[in-house]
Amino acid sequence: MTLTEQEAAIASLLPEAYPWRDRFRYIPQVGSTNDVLKETARQGASEGSVVIADQQTQGHGRLGRTFYSPPGVGVYLSVLLRPTCSPAELLHLTCAVGVAMCNAVEKAAGFRPGIKWTNDLVFETRKLGGILTELGLNTRGEVSYAIAGIGINCAQRPEDFAPEIRSVAASLEMVAGRPVSRELLAAAMMESLAEMSGNLFTGKVSMLEQYRRDCITIGREISLVRGETVRRGTALDVDENGALIVAFPDGTAEAVSSGEVSVRGMYGYV
Numbered sequence: 001m002t003l004t005e006q007e008a009a010i011a012s013l014l015p016e017a018y019p020w021r022d023r024f025r026y027i028p029q030v031g032s033t034n035d036v037l038k039e040t041a042r043q044g045a046s047e048g049s050v051v052i053a054d055q056q057t058q059g060h061g062r063l064g065r066t067f068y069s070p071p072g073v074g075v076y077l078s079v080l081l082r083p084t085c086s087p088a089e090l091l092h093l094t095c096a097v098g099v100a101m102c103n104a105v106e107k108a109a110g111f112r113p114g115i116k117w118t119n120d121l122v123f124e125t126r127k128l129g130g131i132l133t134e135l136g137l138n139t140r141g142e143v144s145y146a147i148a149g150i151g152i153n154c155a156q157r158p159e160d161f162a163p164e165i166r167s168v169a170a171s172l173e174m175v176a177g178r179p180v181s182r183e184l185l186a187a188a189m190m191e192s193l194a195e196m197s198g199n200l201f202t203g204k205v206s207m208l209e210q211y212r213r214d215c216i217t218i219g220r221e222i223s224l225v226r227g228e229t230v231r232r233g234t235a236l237d238v239d240e241n242g243a244l245i246v247a248f249p250d251g252t253a254e255a256v257s258s259g260e261v262s263v264r265g266m267y268g269y270v
Contacts, residue, residue: 006183010052013187019194020048029055029071033078034134034149040080041136041145047082048194052186056151073156073171074129075186078149079193083200085143087135091241091257092204094119094133095211097148100196101131102214104188105152109172109180117217117235117244117261121152125266126170128153150189154182168267204240212238221264222246224256235261 003011006026014021023046030036033051040049053076056069069076083090098115105121105128106112113121119131129152138144156171172180199207212218217235224231224246233248243255 006052006054009183010186010190013184015191018191020050020190023048024050024052024190026052026054029053029057031057032149033076034132034147037078037080037147037149038134038136041147045080047080047197049080050077050190050193052077068162068165069151070160073160074151074154075182075189076149076151077186077189078147079190081146081148081197081200083143083146085201086141087137087143089201090135090143090146091243092208093146093148093200093242094131095238095242096196096200096204096207097131097133097150097193099207099210099214100192101129101150101152101189102210103195104185104192105172107192108185108188109176111175112214113175114216115211115214116263116266117215117238118242122216122266123170123175126168127267128170128172128175148193152185152189154180154185208238208240208242211242217244217261217263223262223264225260225262226258235263 004026011021030053033053033056036051037049055071056076098119101121102112102115113123113128116122120127121129129150132149134147135143136145153169153171155173158166161169215238218237220235222233222235224233231248233246235244236247237245239245239255243257244261245253246256247253
């Protein structure tokens, strides 16, 4: 396999034991790295296939949102997994990817970000990146493939962000106070995802313990939005499936696995 210049740079930073060295590719521009992998997954691509893009023109976020993915400043990466399980056994996948990405950022940038439940990488009150996991099922209703897509702001300066998100977004370079290599970050992400895949079920308990330590939502006042209904409460914990346990003023508690959760003091919520 002939590597492009970018692929060779990333490959040179991977450990010798990295198991998926022969199945990643770098594409200058795509609509969405997740969409590219969905198509290759349907064509029989192997577990550990990775697509990295310099730019996404139609990057996906949660709840149908768009993930802003400009060229030259971020890492936009998706990985294909093929766990043999039911969808119910994979409810913790987004949490597992979140911990893996905290590990990768810590290795590449020298600081550990937090996680805003369920899928935002944050530092203090600002968003550094996001995670979107998607499943494909076979005719028996079992998982045929899982795709984890991650976008991380790496090299932006404050003025690089659009005015409407400038007060709530940040990059690794802004936090670290120095340039952070996108190639090093991509390699660290790939290494962490491979390790996560090997421990996805056997290491679930310890992973969730780390997720709880990384999750900045726990212990905070939150706003839960479902359609036109808004409920205020306090986030207490994350359960064994990655759901957020929320206590409400009426004395009830609920395991929240859907809806938009805003954390007081973040992203403009006061």
